Amino acid sequence: MNQTVVNTTNAFRPKSEALQLLIDRGFMHQTTDLEALDAKMVEGPITAYAGFDATADSLHVGHLLPLMAMRWMQKLGHKPILLVGGGTTRIGDPSFRTESRPMLDDTQIAHNLAGISKTVERLFDLSEGEGRIVNNAEWLDEFRFLEFLRDFGSNFTVNRMLTFDSVRSRLEAQQPLTVLEFCYMMLQAVDFVELSKRFDCSLQIGGSDQWGNIVNGVDLGRRAGKQLFGLTLPLLTTAGGSKMGKTAQGAVWLNSDRLTVFGFWQFWRNTADADVARFMKLFTDLPLSEINRLAELKGAEMNEAKKILATQVTGIVHGLDAAQSAMEQGEALFAGNVESSEPTHVMPLARLATRIGLLELMVDTGFANSNSEARRLVRSGAVRINNTLVMEEDRAISEGDISAGDRLVIAVGKRRKALIAFK
């Protein structure tokens, strides 16, 4: 892999506070030339970037890992650049995917960028000189084909591009890989170099699946006379061994219009015991000493630690007030005092007048993806209204189900509950 040095982080003790913290909290997977990076970071603040494709109008928990890593960088004096792939989204990163991503048009991309920015703005200080959001369409849109080939084409060999896992896996899976997608890695490399020219950015942070793309950028930088660095994050799995962040209802979104704040809080509240400490290190700002203390909790006491985890993460993503309120909703729904808490869902009173069906309500609150799924859940004895088991699939919700003025509690299974207010 040319002169790119790959370090494992076992032995090395960096002098940089930020690097040490990233290692201690479990963010570090691989880096290029760790010692040189450390030296540079000790010398003074550096600028680092992480990229996000604009494939949806919200980021999800999978993106939270690079966001948190970048956030620590900023807290410890470095400058973050959050790159949104307005340009690259039009192509689609083929990495480790068996199928092409759909191509999006400009209107959709603009819409998605706005949604993503909402989250980023909350997580970072984006004031002048502190941090910034950048859209790579700014330069990628400008390139003319021949010019691009002349400037960058000679720095990439197909021989080497073919050796990257991201490409090979697609080839070995016998799935088509278009030239369009193949060129994605060039664009990401160009992004990195462009950011280094424009903002003196010298570090790229990304998921472990980005390693190949990142190294490409580092190598391209060297040819342009710049020393760039890459750092990848571990692939996150749950203690159960599955990929983190998937639920039956789909991705765990960071925007509240995609997933309620309470739903987000619940996701974290339901973390497995074995994951609590690790997730606290990665997804909260709690000091390690506090995390270690909480990790000592035994048995059912661990539930307290989970509430802290949930409220901390929710606080970072949705704000402290919203997180506090989500925690109270959790207490209310699971302890049973329905009157005092904010509802998790609000529905127009008119829905009640037309006798909304139970199945419909389950779909509307996101507990089921289809009427069929809702029906199955009712049949299997999973659904309770106001704590009373309901077995009739065609049950309609009426005023008799309402308590405390406008409240209705619906539970699906033991851990999914909603407090609905009809207003």
Place this chain on the structure above:
RNA sequence: GGAGGAGUGCCCGAGUGGCUAAAGGGGACGGACUGUAAAUCCGUUGGCUAAGCCUACGUUGGUUCGAAUCCAACCUCCUCCA
């Protein structure tokens, strides 16, 4: 350019004219047990205005009373030959 093989549900993977909404496994969800945990056991796992109907086995057509299964063309991939 020629010969042969392959493309199945969220994923892996059986099936080779009706008994197939499609075996089995994984994942996910639900139930029991618990602590809104793990492990274990049981169940469910395309949609709908639901004892009926609709959509699905790379794409488009065709044969047949009837096709994931047979035929043709096309797309993509693999292997061998040139």
